[in-house]
Amino acid sequence: MLRLLELTYDDLADHFKVRYQKGSTLAAALYREFYKNLHPEAWTAEPVGRSPGLIDRLKRDLVFSPGTVIEEVRQEGVVKFVTALSDGCRIESVVLPLQTHQTLCVSSQAGCRMGCRFCETARMGLVRQLTVEEIVGQVYVARTRYGPGIRNVVFMGMGEPLDNFDAVIQAIRVLSDQRGLDIAQKYITLSTVGRIDGLRKLATLNLPHLKLAVSLNTADDDLRSRLMPVNRKNPLAALQKVLSHYPLKKGYEIMIAYVLIPGVNDGEACIRKLVDWLSPLRVKVNLIPFNPGTDTRFKAPTENEVERFRDRLIDLKVNVQRRHSRGRDLMAACGQLGGGVGSVV
Secondary structure: OEEHHHOOHHHHHHHHHHHOOOOHHHHHHHHHHHHOOOOOOHHHOOOHHHOHHHHHHHHHHEEOOOOEEEEEEEEOOEEEEEEEOOOOOEEEEEEEEOOOOEEEEOOOEEEOOOOOOOOOHHHHOEEEEOOHHHHHHHHHHHHHHHOOOEEEEEEOOOOOHHHHHHHHHHHHHHHOOOOOOOOOHHHEEEEEOOOHHHHHHHHOOOOOOOEEEEEOOOOOHHHHHHHOHHHHOOOHHHHHHHHHOOOOOOOOOEEEEEEEOOOOOOOHHHHHHHHHHHOOOOEEEEEEEOOOOOOOOOOOOOHHHHHHHHHHHHHOOOOEEEOOOOOHHHOOOOOOOOOOOOOOO
8 A cells, every 4th residue: 555645755756666667757746746736636647647557556556544624613713623533533733824824733643641731632641643644644634624825834733743753753754845745844843742762863863954842841850740740751951961962953943832830830949940951052932821721720820920921031031932822712722632532433
């Protein structure tokens, strides 16, 4: 079987040469029709369509199963859509409108096993890993349904991308193939809770334009271990060390996500520890107000609480930007994806 959503152009050209004894011209025509024109029956394209024997074999060999969009909700330009996969698992993705383009937040797993206390997806546990086809399929389907303006892709949906390392990296290669979806890697962001083993592997792959985001949320080991169990095996000192050696392209910064939870990680001691921890790194803090889910143990910060925390970081010379929550009422904002969608229907 050939799953087009899992193949770069070079992968497909190799298959055409070995499997069908055909040249790259036919592979290029099929790839272009499939990705540029978003045509799932790409074998009808010229000049592929002039080779009946090849068409018959492609019909047997090609598989296209990105899942089916079964629900979507919209608010002020934000779209959350739910995809039912071939085995009945459901995942969520979010389209975020910007002035000149759209950003798509994709999932890399159904559920997540990282157990972060402030994340709705964590309440599901890990249902299963997504395949390359199911990851790329979210982008393919989104462009089909919501238009070609989807230019940015952020791996900030359901799941921990570095926990599904090989599938995520191949998906990034497919998404960034210029002959296909052509999403430059400088427009792709991979977000992680800080899996040190995955960060080390990522650093060896020579993906200098890929943007990296790390969910930190506190620079206090005890508190981070309570909020994010991954910290028990990936403590802050070790995480800081691996990030200090991460091969950043000139002019690039690591994005440090900080979910602000009032009464938990917003005090002066937390600020001081954060500033100290960030000091040797080339980073920018993305300050995210906590978005409540179905668990009510935490509350959202007020506007004044967010502004006070941000202004204090600015006073201490930290490069910080405040993210405005969008889609909170849709359960589509940061940390809200996955409430009940991971189970088999």
